Amino acid sequence: MDFIVYIILLIIGGCFGGGMAGLLGVGGGLIFTPIQYYLLLASGVEQSIALPMAFATSLAVIFVTMIRGSYEHWHNGFVVMDYLPLLMILGFIGAITGAFISTHIDVGFLQFLFGLMCIVVVINMILIKYPDNDDNISKSRIKHALLGLVAGLLCGLLGVGGGIIMIPVLTILLKYPTHKAIGTSSASIIATSLGGLIAYIIIGWNVVGLPEFSLGYVNMVQFIVLTLISTIVVGYAAKLSKNVNDSILKVFHILVVLYIGLKMLGVL
Template identity: 30%
Template sequence: MTGEWALFLLAGLMLATGLAGGIIAGMLGVGGGIVIVPVLDFALGFVGVDADIRMQVAVATSLATIIPTALSSARAHQSRGAVDMALIRHWAVAMFCGALIGTVIASEVQGSVLSAVFAAVCLLVVAKMLLPLDHRRIAPGLPPGPLMQGVPLAIGGVSSMMGIGGGTVGVPILTLFGYSIHRAVGTASLFGLLIAVPGTLGFIVTGWGDPRLPMGSLGFVNLIGLALIAPTTYLTAPLGARIAHGLSKRQLGIAFGLFLLLVACRMIYRVYQG
Protein backbone atom coordinates (compact mmCIF):
# COMPACT_ATOMS: atom_id res chain seq x y z
CA MET A 1 0.00 0.00 0.00
CA THR A 2 1.40 3.40 -1.00
CA GLY A 3 1.92 6.19 1.50
CA GLU A 4 -0.97 8.17 0.00
CA TRP A 5 -3.41 5.28 0.34
CA ALA A 6 -2.23 4.54 3.88
CA LEU A 7 -2.82 8.18 4.83
CA PHE A 8 -6.26 8.13 3.16
CA LEU A 9 -7.26 4.98 5.08
CA LEU A 10 -5.96 6.41 8.34
CA ALA A 11 -7.96 9.62 7.78
CA GLY A 12 -11.13 7.65 7.09
CA LEU A 13 -10.62 5.56 10.21
CA MET A 14 -10.12 8.69 12.32
CA LEU A 15 -13.31 10.27 10.96
CA ALA A 16 -15.29 7.10 11.74
CA THR A 17 -13.76 7.08 15.22
CA GLY A 18 -14.86 10.66 15.78
CA LEU A 19 -18.42 9.82 14.70
CA ALA A 20 -18.71 6.90 17.13
CA GLY A 21 -16.84 8.73 19.88
CA GLY A 22 -19.10 11.78 19.74
CA ILE A 23 -22.33 9.78 19.95
CA ILE A 24 -21.00 7.70 22.85
CA ALA A 25 -19.72 10.85 24.58
CA GLY A 26 -23.14 12.45 24.60
CA MET A 27 -24.99 9.22 25.37
CA LEU A 28 -22.87 7.91 28.22
CA GLY A 29 -21.23 11.03 29.65
CA VAL A 30 -17.75 9.93 28.60
CA GLY A 31 -15.38 12.02 26.52
CA GLY A 32 -15.29 9.58 23.63
CA GLY A 33 -11.74 8.56 24.57
CA ILE A 34 -12.82 5.08 25.56
CA VAL A 35 -13.42 4.49 21.84
CA ILE A 36 -10.75 6.78 20.46
CA VAL A 37 -7.78 5.37 22.43
CA PRO A 38 -7.96 1.73 21.28
CA VAL A 39 -8.75 2.69 17.69
CA LEU A 40 -5.95 5.25 17.51
CA ASP A 41 -3.55 2.73 19.05
CA PHE A 42 -4.37 0.36 16.17
CA ALA A 43 -4.25 3.10 13.53
CA LEU A 44 -0.89 4.44 14.70
CA GLY A 45 0.55 0.93 14.61
CA PHE A 46 -0.71 0.57 11.05
CA VAL A 47 1.35 3.59 9.95
CA GLY A 48 4.46 2.42 11.79
CA VAL A 49 4.57 4.53 14.96
CA ASP A 50 7.03 3.13 17.53
CA ALA A 51 5.21 0.69 19.85
CA ASP A 52 6.97 2.18 22.89
CA ILE A 53 5.15 5.51 22.51
CA ARG A 54 2.06 4.50 20.52
CA MET A 55 -0.26 4.27 23.52
CA GLN A 56 0.97 7.62 24.87
CA VAL A 57 0.25 9.30 21.52
CA ALA A 58 -3.22 7.72 21.42
CA VAL A 59 -4.01 8.77 25.00
CA ALA A 60 -2.70 12.33 24.53
CA THR A 61 -4.51 12.86 21.22
CA SER A 62 -7.70 11.47 22.72
CA LEU A 63 -7.53 13.90 25.62
CA ALA A 64 -7.11 16.80 23.20
CA THR A 65 -10.23 15.76 21.28
CA ILE A 66 -12.21 15.54 24.52
CA ILE A 67 -12.02 19.31 25.09
CA PRO A 68 -14.54 20.35 22.38
CA THR A 69 -16.57 17.14 22.89
CA ALA A 70 -16.97 17.80 26.60
CA LEU A 71 -18.11 21.36 25.91
CA SER A 72 -20.71 20.19 23.39
CA SER A 73 -21.96 17.29 25.52
CA ALA A 74 -22.10 19.33 28.75
CA ARG A 75 -24.08 22.12 27.07
CA ALA A 76 -26.60 19.57 25.80
CA HIS A 77 -27.01 18.02 29.26
CA GLN A 78 -27.10 21.42 31.00
CA SER A 79 -29.98 22.48 28.78
CA ARG A 80 -31.90 19.57 30.33
CA GLY A 81 -30.89 20.51 33.88
CA ALA A 82 -28.79 17.36 34.32
CA VAL A 83 -25.46 18.93 35.42
CA ASP A 84 -24.73 19.45 39.15
CA MET A 85 -22.75 22.69 38.99
CA ALA A 86 -22.32 22.86 42.77
CA LEU A 87 -20.44 19.54 42.71
CA ILE A 88 -18.35 20.70 39.74
CA ARG A 89 -17.22 23.78 41.69
CA HIS A 90 -16.43 21.68 44.77
CA TRP A 91 -14.40 19.05 42.89
CA ALA A 92 -12.72 21.15 40.17
CA VAL A 93 -9.32 21.81 41.78
CA ALA A 94 -8.75 18.24 42.99
CA MET A 95 -9.79 16.76 39.64
CA PHE A 96 -7.50 19.17 37.77
CA CYS A 97 -4.54 18.18 39.98
CA GLY A 98 -5.33 14.49 39.63
CA ALA A 99 -5.27 14.82 35.85
CA LEU A 100 -1.79 16.37 35.96
CA ILE A 101 -0.48 13.58 38.19
CA GLY A 102 -1.97 10.89 35.95
CA THR A 103 -0.39 12.49 32.88
CA VAL A 104 3.10 12.34 34.38
CA ILE A 105 2.66 8.68 35.32
CA ALA A 106 1.27 7.74 31.89
CA SER A 107 4.22 9.41 30.16
CA GLU A 108 6.69 7.16 31.99
CA VAL A 109 5.11 3.67 31.95
CA GLN A 110 4.87 1.14 29.10
CA GLY A 111 1.82 1.01 26.86
CA SER A 112 0.87 -2.45 28.12
CA VAL A 113 0.61 -1.05 31.65
CA LEU A 114 -1.84 1.59 30.48
CA SER A 115 -3.86 -1.10 28.68
CA ALA A 116 -4.00 -3.27 31.80
CA VAL A 117 -5.21 -0.41 34.00
CA PHE A 118 -7.73 0.54 31.31
CA ALA A 119 -9.14 -3.00 31.28
CA ALA A 120 -9.24 -3.27 35.09
CA VAL A 121 -11.16 -0.01 35.47
CA CYS A 122 -13.63 -1.00 32.76
CA LEU A 123 -14.33 -4.38 34.41
CA LEU A 124 -15.00 -2.76 37.78
CA VAL A 125 -17.43 -0.36 36.19
CA VAL A 126 -19.10 -3.19 34.25
CA ALA A 127 -19.73 -5.08 37.50
CA LYS A 128 -21.48 -2.03 38.94
CA MET A 129 -23.58 -1.29 35.87
CA LEU A 130 -24.65 -4.80 34.76
CA LEU A 131 -25.24 -6.59 38.05
CA PRO A 132 -28.66 -6.02 39.69
CA LEU A 133 -27.33 -3.32 41.98
CA ASP A 134 -29.60 -0.44 41.00
CA HIS A 135 -30.71 0.11 44.58
CA ARG A 136 -27.29 -0.35 46.15
CA ARG A 137 -25.95 2.88 47.57
CA ILE A 138 -22.94 3.72 49.71
CA ALA A 139 -24.79 6.77 51.01
CA PRO A 140 -27.85 8.81 50.01
CA GLY A 141 -25.56 11.67 49.05
CA LEU A 142 -21.92 12.72 48.89
CA PRO A 143 -20.67 13.24 52.47
CA PRO A 144 -18.93 16.55 53.29
CA GLY A 145 -15.34 16.83 54.47
CA PRO A 146 -11.81 17.07 53.00
CA LEU A 147 -11.41 13.28 52.66
CA MET A 148 -13.95 13.29 49.84
CA GLN A 149 -11.48 15.32 47.74
CA GLY A 150 -9.68 12.04 47.17
CA VAL A 151 -12.56 10.97 44.93
CA PRO A 152 -12.14 13.68 42.25
CA LEU A 153 -8.35 13.35 42.60
CA ALA A 154 -8.61 9.65 41.72
CA ILE A 155 -11.12 10.26 38.92
CA GLY A 156 -8.79 12.82 37.34
CA GLY A 157 -5.67 10.66 37.72
CA VAL A 158 -7.10 7.42 36.34
CA SER A 159 -8.95 9.16 33.51
CA SER A 160 -5.94 11.13 32.27
CA MET A 161 -3.82 7.95 32.29
CA MET A 162 -6.41 6.32 30.05
CA GLY A 163 -7.11 9.28 27.75
CA ILE A 164 -10.79 9.25 28.69
CA GLY A 165 -13.32 11.71 30.06
CA GLY A 166 -14.39 11.43 33.67
CA GLY A 167 -17.63 9.63 32.88
CA THR A 168 -16.22 6.10 32.82
CA VAL A 169 -15.15 6.35 36.45
CA GLY A 170 -17.35 9.24 37.56
CA VAL A 171 -20.77 7.89 36.52
CA PRO A 172 -20.68 4.71 38.67
CA ILE A 173 -19.23 6.63 41.62
CA LEU A 174 -21.98 9.22 41.50
CA THR A 175 -24.69 6.57 41.20
CA LEU A 176 -23.27 4.81 44.29
CA PHE A 177 -23.86 8.06 46.18
CA GLY A 178 -27.48 8.37 45.15
CA TYR A 179 -27.33 10.23 41.84
CA SER A 180 -29.77 9.14 39.16
CA ILE A 181 -28.08 7.73 36.08
CA HIS A 182 -29.19 10.68 33.94
CA ARG A 183 -27.88 13.27 36.42
CA ALA A 184 -24.65 11.30 36.87
CA VAL A 185 -24.11 11.15 33.10
CA GLY A 186 -24.88 14.85 32.71
CA THR A 187 -22.54 15.93 35.52
CA ALA A 188 -19.75 13.61 34.35
CA SER A 189 -19.88 15.16 30.89
CA LEU A 190 -18.26 18.27 32.41
CA PHE A 191 -15.62 16.20 34.24
CA GLY A 192 -14.07 15.64 30.81
CA LEU A 193 -13.15 19.30 30.49
CA LEU A 194 -11.52 19.40 33.94
CA ILE A 195 -9.41 16.37 32.96
CA ALA A 196 -8.67 16.98 29.29
CA VAL A 197 -7.25 20.51 29.58
CA PRO A 198 -4.45 19.76 32.12
CA GLY A 199 -3.94 16.30 30.62
CA THR A 200 -3.39 17.66 27.12
CA LEU A 201 -0.98 20.34 28.33
CA GLY A 202 0.91 17.77 30.40
CA PHE A 203 1.35 15.40 27.45
CA ILE A 204 2.58 18.24 25.24
CA VAL A 205 5.30 19.02 27.78
CA THR A 206 6.32 15.43 28.60
CA GLY A 207 6.50 14.39 24.95
CA TRP A 208 8.20 17.51 23.64
CA GLY A 209 11.09 16.80 21.25
CA ASP A 210 10.83 12.99 21.26
CA PRO A 211 12.36 11.90 17.92
CA ARG A 212 10.04 8.86 17.68
CA LEU A 213 6.89 10.98 17.38
CA PRO A 214 4.85 10.74 14.15
CA MET A 215 4.55 13.64 11.74
CA GLY A 216 2.35 16.50 12.87
CA SER A 217 2.81 16.01 16.62
CA LEU A 218 2.98 18.60 19.37
CA GLY A 219 4.54 16.65 22.18
CA PHE A 220 2.53 13.44 22.42
CA VAL A 221 -0.54 15.13 20.88
CA ASN A 222 -0.93 14.33 17.18
CA LEU A 223 -2.44 17.36 15.47
CA ILE A 224 -3.59 15.41 12.40
CA GLY A 225 -5.71 13.12 14.56
CA LEU A 226 -6.98 16.08 16.55
CA ALA A 227 -7.99 17.99 13.39
CA LEU A 228 -9.96 15.04 12.01
CA ILE A 229 -11.56 13.62 15.15
CA ALA A 230 -12.39 16.70 17.23
CA PRO A 231 -14.89 18.38 14.83
CA THR A 232 -16.73 15.10 14.25
CA THR A 233 -17.09 14.31 17.96
CA TYR A 234 -18.20 17.90 18.67
CA LEU A 235 -20.99 17.73 16.08
CA THR A 236 -22.29 14.28 17.05
CA ALA A 237 -22.21 14.56 20.89
CA PRO A 238 -25.64 16.30 21.08
CA LEU A 239 -27.17 13.37 19.16
CA GLY A 240 -25.86 11.02 21.84
CA ALA A 241 -27.33 13.21 24.57
CA ARG A 242 -30.76 13.06 22.90
CA ILE A 243 -30.51 9.26 22.71
CA ALA A 244 -29.60 9.07 26.41
CA HIS A 245 -32.64 11.05 27.51
CA GLY A 246 -34.89 8.82 25.42
CA LEU A 247 -33.82 5.68 27.33
CA SER A 248 -34.94 4.45 30.72
CA LYS A 249 -32.55 4.37 33.68
CA ARG A 250 -32.06 0.60 33.36
CA GLN A 251 -31.62 0.68 29.59
CA LEU A 252 -28.93 3.36 29.85
CA GLY A 253 -27.11 1.44 32.59
CA ILE A 254 -27.11 -1.80 30.56
CA ALA A 255 -25.89 0.00 27.44
CA PHE A 256 -23.08 1.61 29.42
CA GLY A 257 -22.02 -1.70 30.98
CA LEU A 258 -22.07 -3.75 27.77
CA PHE A 259 -20.05 -1.16 25.92
CA LEU A 260 -17.36 -1.10 28.61
CA LEU A 261 -17.22 -4.91 28.65
CA LEU A 262 -16.31 -4.91 24.96
CA VAL A 263 -13.63 -2.29 25.55
CA ALA A 264 -12.16 -4.26 28.49
CA CYS A 265 -11.90 -7.42 26.35
CA ARG A 266 -10.08 -5.45 23.63
CA MET A 267 -7.57 -4.05 26.12
CA ILE A 268 -6.92 -7.46 27.75
CA TYR A 269 -6.18 -8.82 24.28
CA ARG A 270 -3.68 -5.99 23.73
CA VAL A 271 -1.90 -6.74 27.02
CA TYR A 272 -1.39 -10.38 26.04
CA GLN A 273 -0.17 -9.32 22.62
CA GLY A 274 2.57 -7.41 24.41
Protein backbone atom coordinates (compact mmCIF):
# COMPACT_ATOMS: atom_id res chain seq x y z
CA MET A 1 0.00 0.00 0.00
CA ASP A 2 1.22 3.49 -0.86
CA PHE A 3 2.49 5.28 2.26
CA ILE A 4 0.54 8.48 1.52
CA VAL A 5 -2.74 6.54 1.20
CA TYR A 6 -1.85 4.70 4.40
CA ILE A 7 -1.43 7.98 6.32
CA ILE A 8 -4.58 9.55 4.82
CA LEU A 9 -6.68 6.58 5.92
CA LEU A 10 -5.19 6.82 9.41
CA ILE A 11 -6.06 10.54 9.54
CA ILE A 12 -9.66 9.84 8.51
CA GLY A 13 -9.89 7.13 11.16
CA GLY A 14 -8.50 9.51 13.78
CA CYS A 15 -11.17 12.09 12.94
CA PHE A 16 -14.03 9.58 13.21
CA GLY A 17 -12.71 7.96 16.38
CA GLY A 18 -12.01 11.27 18.09
CA GLY A 19 -15.44 12.57 17.15
CA MET A 20 -17.16 9.52 18.65
CA ALA A 21 -15.06 9.77 21.80
CA GLY A 22 -15.89 13.43 22.37
CA LEU A 23 -19.58 13.35 21.50
CA LEU A 24 -20.61 9.98 22.91
CA GLY A 25 -18.01 9.17 25.57
CA VAL A 26 -16.94 5.95 23.83
CA GLY A 27 -13.28 5.30 23.30
CA GLY A 28 -13.42 5.11 19.52
CA GLY A 29 -11.86 1.65 19.41
CA LEU A 30 -14.67 0.33 17.26
CA ILE A 31 -13.46 2.78 14.61
CA PHE A 32 -9.73 2.58 15.30
CA THR A 33 -9.50 -1.22 15.49
CA PRO A 34 -10.94 -2.25 12.08
CA ILE A 35 -9.09 0.55 10.24
CA GLN A 36 -5.76 -0.49 11.74
CA TYR A 37 -6.48 -4.19 11.26
CA TYR A 38 -7.11 -3.89 7.51
CA LEU A 39 -4.22 -1.48 7.02
CA LEU A 40 -1.87 -3.92 8.74
CA LEU A 41 -3.14 -6.79 6.59
CA ALA A 42 -2.69 -4.65 3.46
CA SER A 43 0.87 -3.94 4.59
CA GLY A 44 1.67 -7.66 4.72
CA VAL A 45 1.32 -8.29 8.46
CA GLU A 46 0.05 -11.77 9.35
CA GLN A 47 -3.54 -11.98 10.59
CA SER A 48 -2.51 -13.57 13.88
CA ILE A 49 -0.39 -10.50 14.60
CA ALA A 50 -2.55 -7.84 12.93
CA LEU A 51 -5.60 -8.38 15.16
CA PRO A 52 -3.95 -8.11 18.60
CA MET A 53 -1.82 -5.24 17.26
CA ALA A 54 -4.98 -3.41 16.16
CA PHE A 55 -6.48 -4.00 19.62
CA ALA A 56 -3.35 -2.83 21.45
CA THR A 57 -2.72 0.26 19.35
CA SER A 58 -6.38 1.26 19.61
CA LEU A 59 -6.14 1.13 23.40
CA ALA A 60 -2.98 3.27 23.33
CA VAL A 61 -4.77 5.90 21.24
CA ILE A 62 -7.91 5.70 23.39
CA PHE A 63 -5.88 6.23 26.56
CA VAL A 64 -4.43 9.52 25.34
CA THR A 65 -7.62 10.65 23.61
CA MET A 66 -9.83 10.12 26.64
CA ILE A 67 -7.55 12.14 28.90
CA ARG A 68 -8.28 15.16 26.69
CA GLY A 69 -11.97 14.35 26.31
CA SER A 70 -12.46 13.68 30.02
CA TYR A 71 -10.92 17.00 30.95
CA GLU A 72 -13.47 18.81 28.76
CA HIS A 73 -16.36 16.81 30.27
CA TRP A 74 -15.06 17.44 33.79
CA HIS A 75 -14.72 21.14 33.00
CA ASN A 76 -18.37 21.10 31.87
CA GLY A 77 -19.40 19.45 35.16
CA PHE A 78 -20.41 16.15 33.55
CA VAL A 79 -18.14 13.71 35.46
CA VAL A 80 -19.75 12.10 38.53
CA MET A 81 -16.84 11.65 40.93
CA ASP A 82 -18.59 9.65 43.69
CA TYR A 83 -18.08 6.22 42.14
CA LEU A 84 -15.45 7.00 39.52
CA PRO A 85 -12.49 5.50 41.49
CA LEU A 86 -14.41 2.23 41.80
CA LEU A 87 -15.21 2.16 38.08
CA MET A 88 -11.59 2.91 37.22
CA ILE A 89 -9.95 0.39 39.57
CA LEU A 90 -12.22 -2.51 38.58
CA GLY A 91 -12.02 -1.45 34.93
CA PHE A 92 -8.22 -1.51 35.06
CA ILE A 93 -8.20 -5.00 36.60
CA GLY A 94 -10.82 -6.26 34.15
CA ALA A 95 -8.92 -4.92 31.14
CA ILE A 96 -5.68 -6.66 32.12
CA THR A 97 -7.60 -9.89 32.70
CA GLY A 98 -9.45 -9.58 29.39
CA ALA A 99 -6.28 -8.98 27.40
CA PHE A 100 -4.66 -12.14 28.75
CA ILE A 101 -7.85 -14.17 28.21
CA SER A 102 -8.01 -12.95 24.60
CA THR A 103 -4.90 -14.94 23.75
CA HIS A 104 -6.66 -18.20 24.74
CA ILE A 105 -10.15 -17.79 23.30
CA ASP A 106 -11.80 -17.45 19.89
CA VAL A 107 -12.20 -13.72 19.26
CA GLY A 108 -14.84 -14.40 16.58
CA PHE A 109 -17.09 -15.98 19.20
CA LEU A 110 -16.55 -13.02 21.51
CA GLN A 111 -17.45 -10.62 18.72
CA PHE A 112 -20.67 -12.55 18.08
CA LEU A 113 -21.65 -12.34 21.76
CA PHE A 114 -20.73 -8.66 21.80
CA GLY A 115 -22.96 -8.08 18.78
CA LEU A 116 -25.92 -9.75 20.49
CA MET A 117 -25.30 -7.65 23.58
CA CYS A 118 -25.34 -4.47 21.46
CA ILE A 119 -28.74 -5.42 19.99
CA VAL A 120 -30.17 -6.01 23.48
CA VAL A 121 -28.76 -2.65 24.60
CA VAL A 122 -30.37 -0.89 21.62
CA ILE A 123 -33.79 -2.40 22.42
CA ASN A 124 -33.50 -1.20 26.01
CA MET A 125 -32.33 2.25 24.93
CA ILE A 126 -35.40 2.60 22.70
CA LEU A 127 -37.93 1.33 25.24
CA ILE A 128 -36.59 2.94 28.42
CA LYS A 129 -36.80 6.66 29.12
CA TYR A 130 -33.47 8.24 30.02
CA PRO A 131 -33.26 10.17 33.32
CA ASP A 132 -32.94 13.95 33.00
CA ASN A 133 -31.58 14.78 36.46
CA ASP A 134 -29.24 13.48 39.19
CA ASP A 135 -31.97 12.62 41.71
CA ASN A 136 -32.10 8.89 41.08
CA ILE A 137 -28.45 8.03 40.39
CA SER A 138 -27.82 4.60 41.90
CA LYS A 139 -25.78 4.55 45.10
CA SER A 140 -24.94 0.85 44.76
CA ARG A 141 -21.20 0.31 44.95
CA ILE A 142 -21.67 -3.32 43.84
CA LYS A 143 -23.41 -2.29 40.61
CA HIS A 144 -20.71 0.27 39.84
CA ALA A 145 -17.99 -2.28 40.60
CA LEU A 146 -19.57 -4.92 38.34
CA LEU A 147 -19.97 -2.38 35.55
CA GLY A 148 -16.32 -1.38 35.80
CA LEU A 149 -15.21 -5.01 35.73
CA VAL A 150 -17.38 -5.96 32.72
CA ALA A 151 -16.38 -2.84 30.77
CA GLY A 152 -12.74 -3.59 31.53
CA LEU A 153 -13.06 -7.20 30.35
CA LEU A 154 -14.58 -6.02 27.05
CA CYS A 155 -11.77 -3.51 26.73
CA GLY A 156 -9.10 -6.17 27.05
CA LEU A 157 -10.91 -8.79 24.97
CA LEU A 158 -11.95 -6.64 22.01
CA GLY A 159 -9.70 -3.57 22.07
CA VAL A 160 -12.54 -1.15 22.83
CA GLY A 161 -12.60 1.38 25.64
CA GLY A 162 -15.71 -0.08 27.25
CA GLY A 163 -17.94 2.95 26.83
CA ILE A 164 -20.16 1.19 24.32
CA ILE A 165 -21.60 -0.87 27.18
CA MET A 166 -20.87 1.51 30.06
CA ILE A 167 -23.05 4.40 28.84
CA PRO A 168 -26.26 2.35 28.34
CA VAL A 169 -25.77 0.70 31.74
CA LEU A 170 -25.09 4.02 33.45
CA THR A 171 -28.25 5.51 31.97
CA ILE A 172 -30.64 2.55 31.98
CA LEU A 173 -29.67 0.73 35.18
CA LEU A 174 -27.83 3.32 37.25
CA LYS A 175 -30.05 6.28 36.23
CA TYR A 176 -27.33 8.70 35.12
CA PRO A 177 -28.44 11.64 32.93
CA THR A 178 -27.06 11.29 29.39
CA HIS A 179 -24.41 14.01 29.58
CA LYS A 180 -23.10 12.75 32.93
CA ALA A 181 -23.09 9.14 31.70
CA ILE A 182 -20.95 10.26 28.76
CA GLY A 183 -18.57 12.28 30.95
CA THR A 184 -18.20 9.59 33.60
CA SER A 185 -17.67 6.92 30.96
CA SER A 186 -14.95 9.02 29.35
CA ALA A 187 -13.05 9.30 32.61
CA SER A 188 -13.34 5.60 33.48
CA ILE A 189 -12.08 4.60 30.02
CA ILE A 190 -8.72 6.17 30.89
CA ALA A 191 -8.20 3.31 33.36
CA THR A 192 -9.64 0.48 31.27
CA SER A 193 -7.60 1.41 28.20
CA LEU A 194 -4.42 1.74 30.26
CA GLY A 195 -4.89 -1.72 31.79
CA GLY A 196 -5.45 -3.36 28.42
CA LEU A 197 -2.56 -1.44 26.88
CA ILE A 198 -0.07 -2.58 29.52
CA ALA A 199 -1.19 -6.19 29.12
CA TYR A 200 -0.85 -6.16 25.31
CA ILE A 201 2.63 -4.66 25.51
CA ILE A 202 3.72 -7.44 27.89
CA ILE A 203 2.02 -10.19 25.86
CA GLY A 204 3.57 -9.03 22.59
CA TRP A 205 7.05 -8.20 23.87
CA ASN A 206 8.84 -11.28 22.49
CA VAL A 207 6.49 -12.12 19.61
CA VAL A 208 8.30 -12.87 16.35
CA GLY A 209 7.19 -11.16 13.13
CA LEU A 210 6.08 -7.80 14.48
CA PRO A 211 6.49 -4.88 12.04
CA GLU A 212 9.12 -2.21 12.60
CA PHE A 213 8.57 0.45 15.27
CA SER A 214 6.53 -1.83 17.53
CA LEU A 215 6.37 -1.74 21.32
CA GLY A 216 4.97 -5.14 22.14
CA TYR A 217 1.75 -5.27 20.13
CA VAL A 218 1.59 -1.45 19.84
CA ASN A 219 2.40 -0.11 16.36
CA MET A 220 4.04 3.26 16.99
CA VAL A 221 3.41 4.70 13.49
CA GLN A 222 -0.33 4.15 13.74
CA PHE A 223 -0.33 5.26 17.37
CA ILE A 224 1.34 8.61 16.65
CA VAL A 225 -0.84 9.53 13.66
CA LEU A 226 -4.14 8.45 15.22
CA THR A 227 -3.31 10.05 18.56
CA LEU A 228 -2.38 13.43 17.08
CA ILE A 229 -5.56 13.65 15.02
CA SER A 230 -8.03 12.16 17.48
CA THR A 231 -6.72 14.23 20.42
CA ILE A 232 -7.36 17.42 18.47
CA VAL A 233 -10.82 16.33 17.33
CA VAL A 234 -11.99 14.93 20.68
CA GLY A 235 -11.59 18.26 22.45
CA TYR A 236 -13.79 20.07 19.95
CA ALA A 237 -16.32 17.23 19.94
CA ALA A 238 -16.55 17.24 23.76
CA LYS A 239 -17.15 20.99 23.76
CA LEU A 240 -19.80 20.54 21.08
CA SER A 241 -21.60 17.85 23.09
CA LYS A 242 -22.32 20.42 25.84
CA ASN A 243 -24.68 22.20 23.47
CA VAL A 244 -26.32 19.12 21.96
CA ASN A 245 -29.78 18.10 23.21
CA ASP A 246 -29.94 14.86 25.24
CA SER A 247 -32.48 13.37 22.81
CA ILE A 248 -30.19 13.94 19.85
CA LEU A 249 -27.27 12.32 21.67
CA LYS A 250 -29.51 9.36 22.56
CA VAL A 251 -30.60 8.83 18.94
CA PHE A 252 -27.03 9.15 17.69
CA HIS A 253 -25.83 6.69 20.31
CA ILE A 254 -28.58 4.18 19.43
CA LEU A 255 -27.60 4.32 15.75
CA VAL A 256 -23.91 3.82 16.57
CA VAL A 257 -24.55 0.86 18.90
CA LEU A 258 -26.98 -0.69 16.39
CA TYR A 259 -24.44 -0.42 13.57
CA ILE A 260 -21.72 -1.92 15.74
CA GLY A 261 -23.97 -4.78 16.82
CA LEU A 262 -24.96 -5.65 13.25
CA LYS A 263 -21.33 -5.37 12.14
CA MET A 264 -20.18 -7.72 14.90
CA LEU A 265 -22.90 -10.22 13.95
CA GLY A 266 -21.76 -10.14 10.33
CA VAL A 267 -25.01 -8.62 9.04
CA LEU A 268 -23.21 -5.58 7.59
